[in-house]
Amino acid sequence: MTIFKKAKSANQCPYCGGKGYFQLRLGGSETCSCCSGSGKK
Numbered sequence: 001m002t003i004f005k006k007a008k009s010a011n012q013c014p015y016c017g018g019k020g021y022f023q024l025r026l027g028g029s030e031t032c033s034c035c036s037g038s039g040k041k
């Protein structure tokens with residue numbers, strides 16, 4: 001039995017998870033275009 005109970009902050013950007021940027025595999029980071037780097041919705 002699997003229980004999905006992840007606390008999601010309503011004000012966080014769903015794309016970057018509230019960080020405001022994406023972590024690139026090659027190194028470095030890219031600003032989230034969804035929240036413009038604010039990390040908020």
Ligand SMILES: [Zn+2]
Pocket residue numbers: 013014015016017018019020021032033034035036037039040
């Ligand atoms: Zn974002």
